[in-house]
Amino acid sequence: MKRAEGKLLHRPLCLGNWKMNKSPQEARAFCQELKSLLEEAQTSHAASAAIGASDKTAKSSATQPLAQMVLLPPALTLWAVAESLQGTEIAYGGQNCHFEISGAFTGENSPKVLQEVGAQYCLVGHSERRKLFHETNDLCAQKLKALIELGLTPILCVGESLEERQSGRTEALVLEQLREGLKLAKGDGRFKTPGTQGSATPQGQAVPGGGFPLIVAYEPVWAIGTGQVATVEQVGEVHQLLRQELDQLLGSELSQNIPLVYGGSVKPENGAELLAIPAVDGFLIGGASLDAKSFFALAQLGF
Numbered sequence: 001m002k003r004a005e006g007k008l009l010h011r012p013l014c015l016g017n018w019k020m021n022k023s024p025q026e027a028r029a030f031c032q033e034l035k036s037l038l039e040e041a042q043t044s045h046a047a048s049a050a051i052g053a054s055d056k057t058a059k060s061s062a063t064q065p066l067a068q069m070v071l072l073p074p075a076l077t078l079w080a081v082a083e084s085l086q087g088t089e090i091a092y093g094g095q096n097c098h099f100e101i102s103g104a105f106t107g108e109n110s111p112k113v114l115q116e117v118g119a120q121y122c123l124v125g126h127s128e129r130r131k132l133f134h135e136t137n138d139l140c141a142q143k144l145k146a147l148i149e150l151g152l153t154p155i156l157c158v159g160e161s162l163e164e165r166q167s168g169r170t171e172a173l174v175l176e177q178l179r180e181g182l183k184l185a186k187g188d189g190r191f192k193t194p195g196t197q198g199s200a201t202p203q204g205q206a207v208p209g210g211g212f213p214l215i216v217a218y219e220p221v222w223a224i225g226t227g228q229v230a231t232v233e234q235v236g237e238v239h240q241l242l243r244q245e246l247d248q249l250l251g252s253e254l255s256q257n258i259p260l261v262y263g264g265s266v267k268p269e270n271g272a273e274l275l276a277i278p279a280v281d282g283f284l285i286g287g288a289s290l291d292a293k294s295f296f297a298l299a300q301l302g303f
Ligand code: PGA
Pocket: 017, 219, 223, 224, 225, 226, 227, 263, 264, 265, 266, 284, 285, 286, 287, 288
């Protein structure tokens, strides 16, 4: 895959983390609206491509890339999303899963069920899971390994709290979360090399199966749901650091198939600035993903 200005994809990733929001009924309405927005945009792109066939400016805006959209609904809403998105390019995944396929784990969800419902992705170690449900790096490593073995793409979340940032521990903390999260999956061939599991196409499109061996999401805890976005410099620094570490841990061939996305108060108003940062391959979006129009507006931002 070719990187442009430190980026991995030609087509950004827009991952919508609904958290504990939306019933199956609400999810169906959301998907309907999202599909209509997508159809409208495709029709108007096709029309401007036809009009501007001899006009280079119109033609290039007609081929403006649209992000690969991925919805991450709550577990009980996943099936409704799967049904509603049939026949579209919009993918979906889980917010969490157990590391075992089945067994006596009351209240947990199996990664195998995610797979059967057609999920291609699953979050691992979101800061809310780490903080509110005491998920450790060890647990994240087990979940990540289980997902990779099933051919699902884990989205490993890393990020520092405000106190950790203020005490100068951001770098050490995110690197530790990354190394620990990957410790069971790296080094022994568990990660499939690009081409065997599938990889991003030259256009940066995810292919079935998630298409990526892994996605890493940098989400500073203090920026989640607070409206306080990390600065361009802060995001750029951490993403660069994570990319270097992935190159070192997994080798650059594998690393260059692993998108790095930013999350924390991403909205249509600040999306373009964030996406312009080198080494930002897309977003993990919470609040703004609950509204189909704002989620779609973010998906329409091109590099
Ligand atoms: P936010 O959430 O966009 O509402 O800040 C992001 C996340 O928690 O993934």
